[in-house]
Amino acid sequence: MTNADDGKTAAPAKAPAKDPWELPDVSGLVVGVLGGTGDQGRGLAYRLARARQQVIIGSRAADRARSAAAELGHGVEGADNAECARRSDIAIVAVPWEGHAKILESLRDELAGKLVVDCVNPLGFDKQGAYPLTVEEGSAAQQAAALLPDSRVTAAFHHLSAVLLQNPEIEEIDTDVMVLGEVRADTDIVQALAARIPGMRGVFAGRLRNAHQVESLVANLISVNRRYKAHAGLRVTDV
Secondary structure, three states, rough: EEEEOOOOEOOOOOOOOOOOOOOOOOOOEEEEEEOOOHHHHHHHHHHHOOOOOOOEEEEEOOOHHHHHHHHHHHOEEEEHHHHHHHHHHHHEEOOHEEEHHHHHHHHHOOOOOOEEEOOOEEEEEOOOOEEOOOOOOOOHHHHHHHOOOOOEEEOOOOOOHHHHHHOOOOOOOOEEEEEEEEOOOOOOOOHHHHHHHOOOOEEEOOOHHHHHHHHHHHHHHHHHHHHHHOOOOOOOOOO
């Protein structure tokens, strides 16, 4: 574009900055919860299904998954982990840390091309309480990314109380969800998914290399909850 006054070419106008709270519509996506028969998986499945998200819970045993799904209601379906992964647009990994690597390795093909949300916290417990474990790859999320090279791995939903998630008398979950990932379009989807749950908000919190401290913070929350007999979550201020 040329300036009519001086004949010089003017710099193109910059596109307006994207609103970080402008998130995609994820209401039509199918969410699979791998390890969905555990407390955290059941809680997430229940809250998302209650928000009218289509949810499938996975387990090593399909019968156990179907039984848990029937208990949760709200249209939740149950399947073995492989079928759950195949049928899902988004797969939430909520398996025990001890089986994390083995389960993901077994589902590499089923999860290829899928958006994977890892919410596993590698923790140990002794007489002094919970403490973070050292993970060779840096974090559970980074281990997932290494094991699933054809998937789009993000990290989120670490700091949620399974007790609150599963309590049908609680209408809103008052907390923020820290979301980490390499591609902003993917973290936007996960933020939008978190926002489907009343009271909850997804907040972008960096790349996967920062997942270790997010996963480890759960050890501190466990200490808070034990000391104050609470179900503490997180709120990020000034955003």
